Amino acid sequence: MEFPLPTPDEKQIAFMEKTWARHHLEGYMKRWENAFVAEVPEAFWEYSWRACDLGCGFGKYLLRESEQHPEKGWLGIDKGNLRGGGMTQRFNTTGRSNLFGVHGNAIPIMARFPDASLDQITIFYPNPWWPPKHRKKRWSYHPLLPKLTRLLKPGGTLLLASNEAFYLGEWQYALQHHPEMVGMKKIYTGPIRDPEGRSHFETKFIEQNVPCGEVIFQKETDQTP
Ligand SMILES: C[S@@+](CC[C@H](N)C(=O)[O-])C[C@H]1O[C@@H](n2cnc3c(N)ncnc32)[C@H](O)[C@@H]1O
Numbered sequence: 001m002e003f004p005l006p007t008p009d010e011k012q013i014a015f016m017e018k019t020w021a022r023h024h025l026e027g028y029m030k031r032w033e034n035a036f037v038a039e040v041p042e043a044f045w046e047y048s049w050r051a052c053d054l055g056c057g058f059g060k061y062l063l064r065e066s067e068q069h070p071e072k073g074w075l076g077i078d079k080g081n082l083r084g085g086g087m088t089q090r091f092n093t094t095g096r097s098n099l100f101g102v103h104g105n106a107i108p109i110m111a112r113f114p115d116a117s118l119d120q121i122t123i124f125y126p127n128p129w130w131p132p133k134h135r136k137k138r139w140s141y142h143p144l145l146p147k148l149t150r151l152l153k154p155g156g157t158l159l160l161a162s163n164e165a166f167y168l169g170e171w172q173y174a175l176q177h178h179p180e181m182v183g184m185k186k187i188y189t190g191p192i193r194d195p196e197g198r199s200h201f202e203t204k205f206i207e208q209n210v211p212c213g214e215v216i217f218q219k220e221t222d223q224t225p
Helices: 010-022 025-032 042-046 060-068 081-094 106-111 132-137 145-151 165-177 200-207
Strands: 050-054 073-078 099-103 118-124 152-162 184-191 213-219
Touching: 010 165, 025 106, 042 073, 050 060, 050 106, 060 073, 060 081, 060 099, 073 081, 073 106, 081 099, 106 145, 118 145, 145 152, 152 165, 165 184, 165 213
Parallel strands: 050 073, 050 118, 073 099, 118 152
Antiparallel strands: 152 213, 184 213
16 A cells, blocks of 8 residues: 655745744744743653653553553653543553653643653644644644754654645655754655554544555764764
8 A cells, every 4th residue: 555645836835934934943932931831750851762752642652652662761742631631641540650641732841852852753643734724733834843853862763644645745845845854864654554553543544444654754863964
């Protein structure tokens, strides 16, 4: 099975490039200056290998991975009342010390993480924000995007999975053309390869025979220009 990704058209590219040039994380973060921003438990940083699942929903992927890899630290962040709340409750009942859940908005939380602090970032089935007036909310346009690259350690990976080919096409374009996305190389684009369904949405799409794809980029280990 294939999962071809469309290249965004000229108008979409022009809008994306204009948005990247105008909206920077520093300015965007001003809105969070006086707001409550949830903290990540200190114990997460004690793991030498760390992964963060952005918008982790009920946390299915992290529940599986944290059990299979107890030596690694697994963090999920979700802002939804239903999913984020359910996720933290589920994580607490496991009693697993390498599994961390934060119910809150990942943007200000991740913006405060130190650079080169994560080995893996995953984004499973983000909201596509279809109406053009909302497209700036897609991760490809978002001021958090270049920070995601900076958060990765050399060799770290960034995975995004979606059932929306257009979303993955835009994402791939952004990772290859955003002026601040330096030192990222593509290691996979195509259909998802995990038959089990890693997340709640992925499992639902597999059951409904909805094709899904994923794009994986890796931060190059040699950072010299
Ligand atoms: C379509 S659901 C996918 C959930 C899960 N990743 C899955 O595949 O089952 C998108 C999730 O992203 C979360 N989300 C969107 N923007 C977020 C943000 N800025 N911070 C934290 N969570 C976010 C939503 O609350 C929602 O649970």
